[in-house]
Amino acid sequence: MRDVPYRLVVFDMDGVLFDYVSSWKWVHDVMGVDNSQNLKLFREKLIDEEEFIRRDVALWKEINPNVSIDDIAAAFKDMPVIDGLQETMAALRYNDIRSVIVSGGIDIAARKIALAYDFDAYAANTLLTYEDGRLTGEGLLNVDLRDKGRKMREFMQHFGVGKEETVAIGNSFVDVKMFENASLSIAFNPIDEEVTEAADVVLESRNITDLLEYILAPRRG
Numbered sequence: 179m180r181d182v183p184y185r186l187v188v189f190d191m192d193g194v195l196f197d198y199v200s201s202w203k204w205v206h207d208v209m210g211v212d213n214s215q216n217l218k219l220f221r222e223k224l225i226d227e228e229e230f231i232r233r234d235v236a237l238w239k240e241i242n243p244n245v246s247i248d249d250i251a252a253a254f255k256d257m258p259v260i261d262g263l264q265e266t267m268a269a270l271r272y273n274d275i276r277s278v279i280v281s282g283g284i285d286i287a288a289r290k291i292a293l294a295y296d297f298d299a300y301a302a303n304t305l306l307t308y309e310d311g312r313l314t315g316e317g318l319l320n321v322d323l324r325d326k327g328r329k330m331r332e333f334m335q336h337f338g339v340g341k342e343e344t345v346a347i348g349n350s351f352v353d354v355k356m357f358e359n360a361s362l363s364i365a366f367n368p369i370d371e372e373v374t375e376a377a378d379v380v381l382e383s384r385n386i387t388d389l390l391e392y393i394l395a396p397r398r399g
């Protein structure tokens with residue numbers, strides 16, 4: 179009999195799978211721009227997520243007016259991925275547990291990780307382009323940072339999995355909305371108090387295989 183209670187693990191990407199604070203900031207660093215002013219305005223709710231993306235892309239266009247989706251893909255060529263992901267994914271698959279990514283980051287990075295490590299699905303945000311590949315400056319919000327739980331529930335429905343069978347893993351306050359849909363929530367290297375307080379388990383680790391003892395343990399209680 180199968181004694182692992184979970185059937186789906188929903189991963190945040192930035193700061194969890196992608197071993198850096200954010201896939202957006204990764205591109206800013208590669209381009210040599212500073213978006214801290216935009217981040218501050220977004221945190222203070224003075225601009226919405228669409229405007230946040232618009233202003234971030236505008237910074238890249240200042241450096242390169244013809245910046246293209248290929249330039250962004252090139253920036254992710256040497257992207258840092260958390261240690262232990264290969265073993266973690268193999269263990270989840272061995273236990274018939276599906277894995278998905280729900281990220282407010284850039285979908286190029288999410289797709290790379292999803293393909294390289296054999297995730298069942300992913301959702302992240304898209305940079306819109308003209309036909310020739312140049313960025314229009316607008317983004318497509320496939321994952322709404324105000325409620326990442328919504329996209330998570332779509333995946334749960336798609337895979338026919340209920341809250342009791344679902345695990346959520348994240349590192350920041352935007353992931354709390356995902357935790358609400360899961361029966362096990364893990365704050366992995368948390369960066370704020372909201373996510374730490376909302377989580378069932380708080381885990382500080384440089385290797386993501388450390389999640390497995392919680393996910394694969396027989397249900398407590």
Ligand SMILES: [Mg+2]
Nearest residue numbers: 190192193349
């Ligand atoms: Mg994150």
